Amino acid sequence: MKRIFALLAILSSLDAFPLDEIVKKEEFKLGSYTTVSGKTIPEVRFGYETYGKLNAEKSNAILIAHYFTGNSHAAGKYAASDAGPGYWDGIIGSGKALDTDKYFIIAVDSLVNLTPGEPTTITTGPASRNPKTKRPYGMGFPLVGVRDFVNVQKRLVDSLGIKKLLAVTGASGGAAQAMEYAVAFPKEVGKVIAVIGPGLSLPPYTIALLDLWSAPILLDPKWSKGQYYGKTAPLAGLTESLKLITHSSVSFDWAQTVGGGFESDSRAPLTAYEHRYAIEALLQTRGEARASKIDANSLLYMAKAIQSFNVENETSALAAEVLFIPVRSDLIFPPELSVAAARTLCTKGKKAMVSVLETTGGHLDGLLKIAEAATPITQFLNGQLKSCP
């Protein structure tokens, strides 16, 4: 098991010559926001980080939205002693694909972010204090969708005086946000880079998967209909959710590197029900470690938000060029979804293209192996990629 963690660490580090700056989390206070569904959230705030410098014309900004369990820490370190840099450090920095010598990168925390308790996340969601009751909202927080995510991001972009984003990008749920932003504000987005994303809508298979990811939390009696704040969190259910999420995010080949062995040679799985295989133990250990950092209600809200992504009927206004970067071995959003989305856009006279990351690690390679997509990203930003057949 240690070997696997070591392997993952090496894989990450290979991609990562850390961004050569110490980064810090900024906070954006939006005030009141009324959701697409008509509910008002009185005090919205969220975090963001920036890398590089905004030019005088304010024309070099690239917005990054984060994935399901992520946050706005996309690059660099908060202190030289940090264990590792942000998740997309492999493509963010001087001379990298998202070149901080040329671009001003803004990475944002989403609404209902899963780690509201982490010092590196600032978000507004079910774990936030409801100013009316002075207690956490719990399941009383208004439901939000991907359109709400990008509506509040737009307010930050406006506040920075940026009239048009050079590009919007993100991985997985972040790719959905990038596409949603470009459709919601078509004149204010030049390009979209959708990495390991769903295409133009959540496929029904993944809509169901998000429900299945949520289910273990609801089964845990400690969830208490979301009223667990100040009490015991539903960690057992949350751990099962996170095990399932990890399982969906890897691949058969990845699991093969763990192998079919037992957790312990002296504890054969057929000699006692609790005796496990190494891969079960690995997912359990990782699930438990992550559960302590994640808010269960926020996971439920994020799942609901991502399920809502569907811009199939809104693409006619789209002005941005779109580069889809799926991963060949992705089991959550297989590359066929990106190919179909690009075909649809091209049929409608838009400019779209696909560059498949030919790696074997599954969905997570959109984070761990992102440096391998540096060339198509660079070429796309430079206008050198050929769009549509």
Place this chain on the structure above:
Amino acid sequence: MKRIFALLAILSSLDAFPLDEIVKKEEFKLGSYTTVSGKTIPEVRFGYETYGKLNAEKSNAILIAHYFTGNSHAAGKYAASDAGPGYWDGIIGSGKALDTDKYFIIAVDSLVNLTPGEPTTITTGPASRNPKTKRPYGMGFPLVGVRDFVNVQKRLVDSLGIKKLLAVTGASGGAAQAMEYAVAFPKEVGKVIAVIGPGLSLPPYTIALLDLWSAPILLDPKWSKGQYYGKTAPLAGLTESLKLITHSSVSFDWAQTVGGGFESDSRAPLTAYEHRYAIEALLQTRGEARASKIDANSLLYMAKAIQSFNVENETSALAAEVLFIPVRSDLIFPPELSVAAARTLCTKGKKAMVSVLETTGGHLDGLLKIAEAATPITQFLNGQLKSCP
């Protein structure tokens, strides 16, 4: 939703010109059996069905082991008024691939079958009465593996006076049993037909998946460490398990036929947490319907048993020719596993071949679309398929 059920019914019926005989469940009483792990089960019994006639030489018998949630009802009807025939009726019957004019088919109920309460299943497992305590075993039932499954099947085959099976076959977990049988009793098996199977061992990815399938049951407080007999069964957890199993067993394309719509147009999913998408509602309805027929502990035991399948180091004795029939869109046991297994066997001088079912419905097509594999099965049984490259 009704449309989907209707579609599934049509898909099944297309394959199914029912076996032209009324079938009945037989019971085999084995007496005491000691598991590979050394635990003794005092009174083992299981059900079976036969189709066709055993010839005088007793050389025309084909054994069928069943899949995870299945039982021995592989073909025909118990009464003309039955809603449908057994699950592989599309290839079992007069003139079909498993031709009852030529072959004597024996379909068996496995140990720890998931539906011990159904009148059409006879099995021995955690829901069985422990003769010592006069109460159901619960989690006190000895753990069993795939080798135990085939050991007891062998006793039935012996009791029928059959010295050598013409073939052993099965879908999914049944394919694992077929391969295990051929390795455990190499001189007594002529051919193996492994449909939607794992190859020569459970891939680690699927070992983990079986754990995830089990987890919701353990989270349900009504599970009570397996002591729910005579009380309320853990139906909520079991329903989530079965939703997950169905989700694993279908495909992106299958889900696309359900679509991304809401369960009800007046209940948009972002207006209340309990408002759902059509595909969530469909999985929920099916899960609940199946949960009422399934024993939760038996599901845990079956998962543990299937995880144990691994004959990678035992193939040298194998004498049988093997035909693997994976489904192109299978997300549980992708066709690459069958291809790798065949390659391994061929490298070792065995006769193996692969015929991929090019359908889009996922794992379940190994049941629903089995009739489309009739030709390779017929050719394989007639010795007309070319083995190894």
